[in-house]
Amino acid sequence: MNITEAESQIMQALWRKTPLTADEIVADVRARQPWAEATVKTLINRLLKKKAIKSERVDGRHQYVPLVDRANYVQDESQGLLDRLFEGQLAPLVAHFAQNRKLKREEIARLKKLIAELDDDD
Amino acid sequence: MNITEAESQIMQALWRKTPLTADEIVADVRARQPWAEATVKTLINRLLKKKAIKSERVDGRHQYVPLVDRANYVQDESQGLLDRLFEGQLAPLVAHFAQNRKLKREEIARLKKLIAELDDDD
DNA sequence: CAGCTCAAATTACAAGCGTAGTCCGATGAA
DNA sequence: TTCATCGGACTACGCTTGTAATTTGAGCTG
Numbered sequence: 001m002n003i004t005e006a007e008s009q010i011m012q013a014l015w016r017k018t019p020l021t022a023d024e025i026v027a028d029v030r031a032r033q034p035w036a037e038a039t040v041k042t043l044i045n046r047l048l049k050k051k052a053i054k055s056e057r058v059d060g061r062h063q064y065v066p067l068v069d070r071a072n073y074v075q076d077e078s079q080g081l082l083d084r085l086f087e088g089q090l091a092p093l094v095a096h097f098a099q100n101r102k103l104k105r106e107e108i109a110r111l112k113k114l115i116a117e118l119d120d121d122d
Numbered sequence: 123m124n125i126t127e128a129e130s131q132i133m134q135a136l137w138r139k140t141p142l143t144a145d146e147i148v149a150d151v152r153a154r155q156p157w158a159e160a161t162v163k164t165l166i167n168r169l170l171k172k173k174a175i176k177s178e179r180v181d182g183r184h185q186y187v188p189l190v191d192r193a194n195y196v197q198d199e200s201q202g203l204l205d206r207l208f209e210g211q212l213a214p215l216v217a218h219f220a221q222n223r224k225l226k227r228e229e230i231a232r233l234k235k236l237i238a239e240l241d242d243d244d
Numbered sequence: 245c246a247g248c249t250c251a252a253a254t255t256a257c258a259a260g261c262g263t264a265g266t267c268c269g270a271t272g273a274a
Numbered sequence: 275t276t277c278a279t280c281g282g283a284c285t286a287c288g289c290t291t292g293t294a295a296t297t298t299g300a301g302c303t304g
Contacts, residue, residue, distance in 0.1 A: 002260095004260080004261065004262085005206075005261090005262095006261075006262060006263085007261090008206070021281095022281070022282075023281085035262090035263075035264090036263070036264055036265090037264095038263080038264045038265060038266090039262075039263050039264060041264095041281090041282075041283090042262085042263075042264075043262090043263095044282095045282085045283075045284090046261090055282095060270090060271085060281095061281080062281080062282075071218075071222065074207050074218060075218070075222060075224070077203060077206075077207060078203065078207070078215060078218065078219070079224075081199060081200065081203050084127075084130070084199075085196050085199060085200070089229060090215075090216065090219055090224075090225065090229055090233065091229055091232040091233050091236060093200060093212075093215075094212065094216065094233060094236055094237075095236055096193075096196060096197070096200065097200070097212055098236060098239075098240050100193065100197060102197070102201075102212075103212065103240070107211060107212055107213055108237070108240055110213040111212065111213050111216060111233075111237050111240075112237050114213060114216055114217055114220060115216075115230070115233050115234050115237055117220075118220050118225070118230055118233075124290095126290080126291060126292085127291090127292095128291070128292060128293090129291090144251070144252080145251090157292090157293075157294090158293075158294055158295090159294095160293080160294045160295065160296095161292075161293050161294060163251090163252075163253090163294095164292085164293075164294070165292090165293095166252095167252085167253070167254090168291090177252095182251095182300095182301085183251080184251080184252075
């Protein structure tokens with residue numbers, strides 16, 4: 001039930017806008033990836049088989065809709081990374097980026113604001 | 123030159139302690155994964171072929187040493203995730219976790235401290 | 245020296261994946 | 275009605291990955 005890297009391009013398209021026809025997916029994906037049309041079609045079919053998306057015939061054409069939720073997917077992927085590399089926690093990741101000076105001033109500002117709001121919320 | 127999920131277990135072992143003999147790697151990895159010894163050996167060899175680790179014969183036995191740097195690997199993986207799912211930026215990731223209430227009070231505190239220090243540093 | 249033992253290297257093999265071409269059936273045009 | 279077209283389904287194929295067994299080679303043992 002795993003969505004592969006390549007397949008995730010199709011999901012991204014559907015997450016941006018739903019539903020889409022096969023053509024629209026192809027167009028969206030091909031704007032980003034140098035794949036043949038047939039390749040995108042294959043990916044769509046694999047996702048159908050995996051029940052990650054579904055299709056319904058709407059007057060002649062197929063419309064595709066995601067069945068897996070983006071937030072969910074993102075959560076799983078992210079947590080997976082944290083688990084593999086950062087003992088499951090977010091702070092060490094942030095620390096890593098901080099240490100490696102991979103944070104632009106603007107990002108720091110955003111983070112700061114975020115954290116502050118968090119505090120309020122909680 | 124890609125390190126797969128399974129292979130990364132061997133890397134983790136070597137990053138924890140270097141150098142290690144094949145036996146030691148096997149022991150370390152098998153403490154975490156239910157893999158046959160042969161499997162771990164295979165992974166070691168694939169990493170050798172990929173030049174992700176090297177071995178040197180030290181009186182009869184082979185000693186294995188990582189050639190790729192952990193910080194580097196972590197950086198690449200993390201950035202990859204950010205690129206794929208968060209427009210390459212850290213703040214959206216943190217925001218995602220925040221929104222999904224995946225942050226424990228303690229983690230928030232840690233983040234807060236981190237960000238504060240960052241500010242100082244910078 | 246002949247065999248045994250253990251580590252290292254080689255080989256195996258199915259499933260998944262990236263990448264894509266081909267086939268088939270419905271729909272519209274002539 | 276026949277033919278061309280087009281979208282969707284099916285087939286293809288080599289590479290990678292997970293998982294592991296088998297073979298080889300070097301040193302130890304008798």
